[in-house]
Each structure stands twice: as C-alpha cells, then as structure tokens.
Amino acid sequence: DAMVIQNPRYQVTQFGKPVTLSCSQTLNHNVMYWYQQKSSQAPKLLFHYYDKDFNNEADTPDNFQSRRPNTSFCFLDIRSPGLGDAAMYLCATSRDLEYNEQFFGPGTRLTVL
Amino acid sequence: QQQVKQSPQSLIVQKGGISIINCAYENTAFDYFPWYQQFPGKGPALLIAIRPDVSEKKEGRFTISFNKSAKQFSLHIMDSQPGDSATYFCAASMPPYYSGGGADGLTFGKGTHLIIQP
Secondary structure (H helix, E strand, O other): OOOEEEEOOEEEEOOOOOEEEEEEEOOOOOEEEEEEEOOOOOOEEEEEEEOOEEEEOOOOOOOEEEEOOOOOEEEEEEOOOOHHHOEEEEEEEEOOOOOOOOEEOOOEEEEEO | OOOEEEEOOEEEEEOOOOEEEEEEEOOOOOOEEEEEEEOOOOOOEEEEEEOOOOOEEEEOOEEEEEEOOOOEEEEEEOOOOHHHOEEEEEEEEOOOOOOOOOOOOOEEOOOEEEEEEO
C-alpha cells in the first residue's frame, strides 16, 4: 500500500543534542510537509517542500531545518532541541500544490530530557 | 484572518446519535476544507473534504455542510459508533497562487474530542 512512513516512532534526545527525524513516502507526491503537534493541540505547519523548493513558515524557529534529498525522503533536523520542542512531529504529503489533499504519517513522538 | 475556529472542544454523544462539529473561518481566500480524524498516538487521517462550489458532501455516515455566505462548515456523523471516538480537526487551505506561489499547508482548528458512549 502507498503510504507515508516516519522513523523512528519515538525519539528521546537530550537538551541541546541535535536530532534528525525521517519521513519517506511511496505516493510519489510532489509536496512534503512537516507539522509540529503539541499535546492536545492542533498540528502547526513548520515548512514544506514543493519538489526541491523549500518554503519556511514565517514563525518557524531557526532551530528547525529540513532536507529533501529526493522525491521519496524528507528529514527534519532540530539543531539544539529545547524542552519546548517536545512534541509529535507529523510528516504529510500531497500530490501538488493545487490539489491539497494531504496524507499524514503516523508521527514521531519526540521527548527532550 | 488565518484562523479556523472549531467548536465544541469536547462532545459526548450516545451510540446511534448524530455528532455535529462546527467550524468557522474569516479568510474568504480559503478554498479547500477537509476534516481529519485522529486517534491517540496516530497521525491525522483524512475523512472527507469539500470545496466552496458545493453546499454539502456525503460519504457514508459522514456529511460536510458548507455555508459560504456565513463562512461556516460542519461535520455530521450519523449513527455514531464507539469506534468513532477520536479527536476531529477541521482545516482550511488557500490556493497556491493566492499565497504567492506556495501553499501554506493546512490551517487547523483546535480540535474536538468526541466520545461516543455505548
């Protein structure tokens, strides 16, 4: 089945220690998104890639970076995690920008100690 | 203007009843309105979506009603079942040309925690 896969499902890191979260998709979609979802809150868009074009939300901290080496994979790098960065990180894809039906992965739960 | 306001925050419905969740928006540039269902520890799953050119869309037990003039849309779950117990998010997005060539993704409401009592 075509799907969005996130690894790991659970990640524990220490305060200030860089961490990378991974997303892959078999849908061959052009757009990949990263959302942050804190407990009992709505997902909040961090940034997205349309093909190789990176689009950062204005209020996304510089601490968050992303890479998309190819169509299938996208990475979220948190350079110096703080306690406030503990959250569920959701990857989503859509076929293109005009057709915004987004498919979400299961998420990675990040804990910062 | 980017906000989507969702109510109620939580909802308890008896099995077999109708669950109704409402959302309102301000920005008339929004042109796509999906509803997502999320179970604890899982990612959101697309339930049903609507565009402003129709006033209602039905898929199985799920119906979206859309009122363009009032800038409101709602999700109706008919014959609600315990397995429907989850958090439901409404969302909205704009066309890419409106935001200067790049879609800003989905703007989500704050969610409704739905409990269906057996």
